Amino acid sequence: MTAAPLLVARDLHKSFGTTPALSGASAAVRAGEVLAIMGPSGSGKSTLLHCLAGILVPDQGTVTYQGQVLSDLPDRPRSALRRSAFGFVFQFGQLVPELSCLANVALPLRLGGIPRRAAERTAADWLERLEVTDVAAKRPGETSGGQGQRVAIARALVGKPSVIFADEPTGALDSLNGERVMHMLVDAAKDSGAAVVLVTHEARVAAYADREIVVRDGIARNLEPAL
Amino acid sequence: MSIATTLLGLLETGPQHGYSLKKSYDTYFGQDRVLDYGQVYSTLSRMLRAGLVEESGVEPGGGPSRKRYAITEAGVTDLESWLGNAERPEPYLQNTLYAKVVLALLSGRSAHDVLDTQRAAHLQAMRELTKRKRDGDLVDALICDHALFHLEADLRWLELTADRLAPLADRLTGEQK
Numbered sequence: 001m002t003a004a005p006l007l008v009a010r011d012l013h014k015s016f017g018t019t020p021a022l023s024g025a026s027a028a029v030r031a032g033e034v035l036a037i038m039g040p041s042g043s044g045k046s047t048l049l050h051c052l053a054g055i056l057v058p059d060q061g062t063v064t065y066q067g068q069v070l071s072d073l074p075d076r077p078r079s080a081l082r083r084s085a086f087g088f089v090f091q092f093g094q095l096v097p098e099l100s101c102l103a104n105v106a107l108p109l110r111l112g113g114i115p116r117r118a119a120e121r122t123a124a125d126w127l128e129r130l131e132v133t134d135v136a137a138k139r140p141g142e143t144s145g146g147q148g149q150r151v152a153i154a155r156a157l158v159g160k161p162s163v164i165f166a167d168e169p170t171g172a173l174d175s176l177n178g179e180r181v182m183h184m185l186v187d188a189a190k191d192s193g194a195a196v197v198l199v200t201h202e203a204r205v206a207a208y209a210d211r212e213i214v215v216r217d218g219i220a221r222n223l224e225p226a227l
Numbered sequence: 228m229s230i231a232t233t234l235l236g237l238l239e240t241g242p243q244h245g246y247s248l249k250k251s252y253d254t255y256f257g258q259d260r261v262l263d264y265g266q267v268y269s270t271l272s273r274m275l276r277a278g279l280v281e282e283s284g285v286e287p288g289g290g291p292s293r294k295r296y297a298i299t300e301a302g303v304t305d306l307e308s309w310l311g312n313a314e315r316p317e318p319y320l321q322n323t324l325y326a327k328v329v330l331a332l333l334s335g336r337s338a339h340d341v342l343d344t345q346r347a348a349h350l351q352a353m354r355e356l357t358k359r360k361r362d363g364d365l366v367d368a369l370i371c372d373h374a375l376f377h378l379e380a381d382l383r384w385l386e387l388t389a390d391r392l393a394p395l396a397d398r399l400t401g402e403q404k
Binding site: 040183202203204206207208209210212214216 | 343346349350353354356357361375376378379382383386389390
């Protein structure tokens, strides 16, 4: 892998009140790769993901996406960048409960100004790709955990993002459903060229990644020396 | 894995020549290492002497490859016993890794580095198994799952040991005094 990194975090520090969450974390994500962020509970791995995704602004250090320092951007363009370039999958799908699964998947496109019919056509294609066409008309509460996560993956990928951020995406699933979700997440991301940043404490989930970094006590120990 | 008992299990589906038995074994269990012909025939001879298999016909032409073997009642009993009993849980790498961690701490080297190096090797092995599982069929998946769960158990031990390095170092320092 010699391509320049898409997303680089350097020496991030972040505290919540007096509690430090990150104390010098660095990471780099290359286009199209799957990177696992591992570490014990409370190690700061989710905080690192949120900083990489521009959801949190670090107290010190920088996050650069394609040469642009995220923390230099005002809230609105940073949110717009998150919407257009990033996709998200969380432990619990965080789908909008009042909307059908189809409407949930179409939502990022609608927010981007695409008309409803066209957005829903694209959304339906993604539901088919993730083999959950049968839940299109259902609300998220009427689906199983595995189906809900596949809908969430469809929603994350529908806008053709460069990076998918997945925080414990199989944390609420049994082994077989977790495996299926990981297969589909990695396959769909690779097919569409998106990188995946995957937070997990499970080694079997991290084994789907191309490489891993380990966060311990808020410090990511192994940023590649060349970066 | 006992090759003899595995061959018994294959023979239970019907009598076979040594050659076809080897082929069956390789198909189901030879993912990492295929069976030598010599090993098949020496195992069959042993099982013949023990009464677990018997010859069930010889084709013209002679030679060991022309003999057909069938499982006996004693062989079925042996097989059932093997299938019905749990394997003894074996310690894997813990003893070696424990020794490395202790020696690193005693010598003032980084025990975290020892654990991180092992973690990286374990995860690499798990990546390879995950790939093999994804590219393979159901049999590959079952074999790889078993290895993956064992490696994961080792990794959990590595994690827990990493969290216990400070008290372990204190204890070792106390014992040195």
